[in-house]
Amino acid sequence: MIRLGVNIDHVATLRQARYRNHTAASAPEPDPLLAARICMGAGAHSLTVHLREDRRHIQDEDVRRIAREFSDRLNLEMAATPPMVDLALRLRPSEVCLVPENRAEVTTEGGLDVAGQEKTLLPVVQKLREAGILVSLFIDPDPRQVAASASVRAPVIELHTGKFADASPENHKTELARLEKAAQQAHQLGLQVNAGHGLRLANLPGLLRVPHLHTLNIGHSLVSHALSVGLERSVRDFLEAIAAS
Numbered sequence: 001m002i003r004l005g006v007n008i009d010h011v012a013t014l015r016q017a018r019y020r021n022h023t024a025a026s027a028p029e030p031d032p033l034l035a036a037r038i039c040m041g042a043g044a045h046s047l048t049v050h051l052r053e054d055r056r057h058i059q060d061e062d063v064r065r066i067a068r069e070f071s072d073r074l075n076l077e078m079a080a081t082p083p084m085v086d087l088a089l090r091l092r093p094s095e096v097c098l099v100p101e102n103r104a105e106v107t108t109e110g111g112l113d114v115a116g117q118e119k120t121l122l123p124v125v126q127k128l129r130e131a132g133i134l135v136s137l138f139i140d141p142d143p144r145q146v147a148a149s150a151s152v153r154a155p156v157i158e159l160h161t162g163k164f165a166d167a168s169p170e171n172h173k174t175e176l177a178r179l180e181k182a183a184q185q186a187h188q189l190g191l192q193v194n195a196g197h198g199l200r201l202a203n204l205p206g207l208l209r210v211p212h213l214h215t216l217n218i219g220h221s222l223v224s225h226a227l228s229v230g231l232e233r234s235v236r237d238f239l240e241a242i243a244a245s
């Protein structure tokens, strides 16, 4: 069975939109830890948090609280920088996914250029692995990047599915074929294959044709879907509270 990892940064993004400069003691909402508990209680297999260098979404304290409860099922996405590696070694999540980071981007736009930075990544991967952390590299479905991921001894790759998700009907087949080939190559090299970015209920059936998928990490659309399926209940709860007064 393919596993579902929920990226709960989007819950923190909503909170930060309202409470970024909030210092009062009242509890800012929504709380990513509460969201994490709901996701895991509903059967999700793991949680992903992307602690960005500029901390614009999830905060260190969120990650610490989530790690306290779910460190055995926590995938920490981060840049391969010394401060982030130190933080991962302190928090000890079960998994670290190394991603490229560009401060101006809204979300992670492209895969990590592993082929172009093998020398830098090799010791980072080694250090994290020695700490018992499963290391994953977020890469484009490109044969060079898959081969380089094996060269730096990462046991897992996460294929960036953004181009597949955004493909026009004419390009859909090409993008799917790239993912299929990359997954095949990675599997032959002994790598675990995860995938994520831009996945929605509507494009999942197409993606599931990719072989050897282990975990799908899904964030934005899953949280958006929660609004559609949960908004009605929320309105009813508020109406009830008003009627009770």
Ligand code: PXP
Binding pocket: 007, 009, 050, 077, 097, 099, 107, 108, 138, 158, 195, 196, 197, 198, 199, 217, 218, 219, 220, 221
């Ligand atoms: N995997 C990685 C490595 C990501 O950076 C993201 C984006 O936060 C996701 C998965 C989830 O993407 P989305 O929010 O589009 O589902």
